[in-house]
Amino acid sequence: MLHNLISIFFPDSCILCDNTLIRNESNICLTCISKLPQNENSNLKEKLSCLVPIQLASSFLKYEKYNSTRNILHHLKYKKNQEVGYQISLLFGQKLLTKGLKNKIDYFIPVPLHPKKLTSRGYNQCDSIAKALQEKLGGKVILDGLTRKSFEASQTKKSKWNRWIETKNSFQANPNLGINMLDKHIAIVDDVITTGATIESCANALITAGFRKISVLTLACAT
Numbered sequence: 001m002l003h004n005l006i007s008i009f010f011p012d013s014c015i016l017c018d019n020t021l022i023r024n025e026s027n028i029c030l031t032c033i034s035k036l037p038q039n040e041n042s043n044l045k046e047k048l049s050c051l052v053p054i055q056l057a058s059s060f061l062k063y064e065k066y067n068s069t070r071n072i073l074h075h076l077k078y079k080k081n082q083e084v085g086y087q088i089s090l091l092f093g094q095k096l097l098t099k100g101l102k103n104k105i106d107y108f109i110p111v112p113l114h115p116k117k118l119t120s121r122g123y124n125q126c127d128s129i130a131k132a133l134q135e136k137l138g139g140k141v142i143l144d145g146l147t148r149k150s151f152e153a154s155q156t157k158k159s160k161w162n163r164w165i166e167t168k169n170s171f172q173a174n175p176n177l178g179i180n181m182l183d184k185h186i187a188i189v190d191d192v193i194t195t196g197a198t199i200e201s202c203a204n205a206l207i208t209a210g211f212r213k214i215s216v217l218t219l220a221c222a223t
């Protein structure tokens with residue numbers, strides 16, 4: 001009620017085109033939604049070299065230096081706008097529904113942030129993506145299914161090799177995940193995939209813990 005009243009005097013505008021949002025629109029106008037750069041030919045699996053084959057790897061949007069995906073992720077990560085991540089991920093979930101993925105994934109596990117980053121940001125931007133996918137596809141979200149180890153020295157002072165080694169070893173499966181879950185279908189959820197190193201590391205951590213059926217779902221993919 002209060003929000004409605006406020007919006008009469010201070011209408012929200014689209015975070016992409018700045019046009020005034022109309023009733024039932026939030027964050028992004030319908031015109032901009034219809035123009036989202038969807039990833040039609042995702043070659044996500046080729047980016048990944050995990051210990052076992054990935055069941056399914058899918059990414060919703062193309063991420064480029066100056067496109068609207070970058071803008072959306074900027075709002076999600078740096079402007080505390082978790083709602084836009086949820087909203088766009090519902091569209092991703094809807095698309096996956098049409099590919100027959102209803103109730104096909106048992107658990108959605110978001111890629112965890114580095115503990116220091118989580119403290120400064122206050123939230124993990126992958127959580128809202130996982131929750132929206134679960135909302136559309138069924139299954140459960142396990143927010144702490146993976147944990148990220150903390151490396152103390154500054155990343156910028158390290159050699160490329162050391163950074164690679166640390167990324168490779170920085171995740172582990174939560175030891176509290178039950179042994180009865182090992183044959184379940186797990187989807188690792190991330191905001192954007194660039195080199196694939198982070199996702200590979202997460203997948204390998206789950207595989208080391210005994211999981212065998214792993215998929216990867218990311219909101220965006222760098223082209």
Ligand SMILES: [Zn+2]
Pocket residue numbers: 014015016017018019028029030031032033
């Ligand atoms: Zn717009």
